Amino acid sequence: MFPRSTFCGRINQHLRDISFTYLHERVNEENALSSSQGVGGLAKGGPVSSVKAVYQLRNTNPGWVNDLIAAIEMVPDSIFFDEQNRPLKREVEEFDRQIYNELCRRFQGLGRMERNLRLWQPEGQFEIDIVLPTSPRTLIEIEKGQLPRLELDIIKIMSAVFLRPEEYAYGCLVIPANYIELKLARGQTSYQYVTEHLLRLARPLFDNSNSARGYVLREFCVVGYWDPRGGEDTRGKGLL
Numbered sequence: 423m424f425p426r427s428t429f430c431g432r433i434n435q436h437l438r439d440i441s442f443t444y445l446h447e448r449v450n451e452e453n454a455l456s457s458s459q460g461v462g463g464l465a466k467g468g469p470v471s472s473v474k475a476v477y478q479l480r481n482t483n484p485g486w487v488n489d490l491i492a493a494i495e496m497v498p499d500s501i502f503f504d505e506q507n508r509p510l511k512r513e514v515e516e517f518d519r520q521i522y523n524e525l526c527r528r529f530q531g532l533g534r535m536e537r538n539l540r541l542w543q544p545e546g547q548f549e550i551d552i553v554l555p556t557s558p559r560t561l562i563e564i565e566k567g568q569l570p571r572l573e574l575d576i577i578k579i580m581s582a583v584f585l586r587p588e589e590y591a592y593g594c595l596v597i598p599a600n601y602i603e604l605k606l607a608r609g610q611t612s613y614q615y616v617t618e619h620l621l622r623l624a625r626p627l628f629d630n631s632n633s634a635r636g637y638v639l640r641e642f643c644v645v646g647y648w649d650p651r652g653g654e655d656t657r658g659k660g661l662l
Contacts, residue, residue: 474599477617477644479628484592484641486556491645493524494596499650509651513567521564521596522552529555541582548578558591558640565597566649570604570612572597572620580627583639587632591640599646613646 473491501516503509518537526535533555540549554560561582563575572595579593597612607615621628621644630638 472648473645474648475613475646477613477621477646479621479642480637480640482641484556484560484643486554486560486592487594487643487645489525489528490521490562490594490596493521493528494645494647496524497521502650511568517566518551518564525552525554533557541585548574550578550582554592556592558587559589560592560594561590562594562596565595565612568602570597570602572612572616576620576624579642580624580639584630587638591638592642593639594643594645596645596647598649598652601649601652611646613644616644 473494476487476491478487497517497520501520502514522535522537529535535555536550536553538549538551539553540547542548550561551564552562554562561579563579565572565575575595576593583590583593595616597616599611599613602612603609604612604615607619610618621642628637628639628642632638
């Protein structure tokens with residue numbers, strides 16, 4: 423018999439895998455139609471980015487996760503390479519822009535989308551990459567460089583949620599599930615490091631509650647995407 427903690431951990435992972443499979447099937451069907459129609463100015467039928475894994479802290483399956491996965495998977499792989507098809511060595515800012523533009527299309531008429539929102543003026547230069555007009559609003563941080571600031575991303579999201587709990591209640595990290603190997607984390611990917619270590623460390627913050635509304639942070643998701651600069655894609659071979 424497994425220890426209770428191990429058994430519960432396996433059950434929770436199984437539920438997350440089922441949830442991701444369901445979300446991914448729906449997104450693939452939608453994107454197949456969108457790609458054939460050339461939605462959002464993206465190249466028809468061209469290679470696109472791939473979401474490899476989705477972690478949900480509370481397994482609430484908020485609807486915006488579907489839209490975010492779909493937006494990521496509409497991004498063409500070509501933005502990660504130069505004109506000679508060489509992998510870009512810098513951060514790919516176009517990745518953020520493509521995701522933002524697709525989310526704007528999906529949330530059109532539902533409220534104000536925001537990008538690079540600075541909540542801490544004039545005290546600092548910190549920004550939130552994308553804010554979705556959910557109710558309450560969703561804060562998204564995107565990493566795509568060799569030196570991701572994962573701890574800072576979590577701090578920024580939690581700071582906003584604690585400062586304005588009536589306005590913000592959802593957080594999400596969009597990070598590579600391949601390509602980057604973190605030296606200080608024994609070669610783990612950003613996705614592995616966050617889901618296996620950082621989220622455990624930050625759990626007391628995530629589970630802060632208000633007796634009237636429950637958890638201040640209603641859901642925190644981590645979306646791990648396949649960066650085409652990292653080599654062979656393992657689409658269809660299961661979660662990383």
